[in-house]
Amino acid sequence: MCIYNANLSDEELLKMKSNKIFSVDSDESNSARIEWLNKDSNDTENENYKDRLENMIKKFSFVADLETIATSHVSAESIKNGSYGIEGIVSDKESQFKQSLFRRLQLICNIYNLFGNDFTTDGIKIQFFRNIPKNLSVIADNVSKLASTVSRKSLLQQIPFITDINAELKQIEEEQKQNYHNENIQDN
Structure with missing residues (x-):
């Protein structure tokens, strides 16, 4: 907060702060005013910041720019090559997800087997399919x-x-x- 052209003592400032009311008097030669300190920025600066932030997020998360790929006429192989960075991350997550699903199925079978059934997870095969276009x-x-x-x-x-x-x-x-x-x- 900025206070302009007001001769306020420390005691007056503390009193205003405790009352949560700010008031200043101005004399004839100076106009006193109180305003918030704002950073003046234009739209171009904000857009540049958002674009830079978006590019950094894509770079560090290994995600291809899917908007550019969707609007351009590229082949399926180009899309596949563009998403190569994220492919390793996806396969790691897929492996963890597969283990979790299999463990959940084992627990479900164990619960059913407590009631006298004979269920096993031997015949279950978990398979994931990627939604990447094929050429x-x-x-x-x-x-x-x-x-x-x-x-x-x-x-x-x-x-x-x-x-x-x-x-x-x-x-x-x-x-x-x-x-x-x-x-x-x-x-x-």
């Missing part, structure tokens, strides 16, 4: 290049939108039988 053209190119050396099942496992490999293999087999049957009918 399907690169995957398709790799699958077609490996078609002569790798089994069909292994190739289908590389394609992200195929969830049931065995059902897909059956579907391919049925389509091949249907195509063979149609070709034989047309030849006759």
Whole structure:
């Protein structure tokens, strides 16, 4: 707080402070005033500070600038490379989370087993999936290049939108039988 052009003694200041009321008289030559001390800053300075702070947070937390990635037309590989720094942190957290979930499941099984059940966590597999876009053209190119050396099942496992490999293999087999049957009918 700033007090201008007021001749106040220490006793008067203490009295004002204890009463929580500030009052100053001004004479004709000087105008007395009391005001808060404020730092005058412009909007540009504040925006620069916020931008610098945001960049530092991203830098030290190993997070890529997702706004720039979202607005630009970059490939899935570029996004993957841009998020490489956070990938290690995510895998550590994923490992800890997996252990915690597994421990919780063991405790739940133990509680059920106290009531005469026979539950185990042996058949449980915890799996996490990252929500990072895949470059399907690169995957398709790799699958077609490996078609002569790798089994069909292994190739289908590389394609992200195929969830049931065995059902897909059956579907391919049925389509091949249907195509063979149609070709034989047309030849006759």
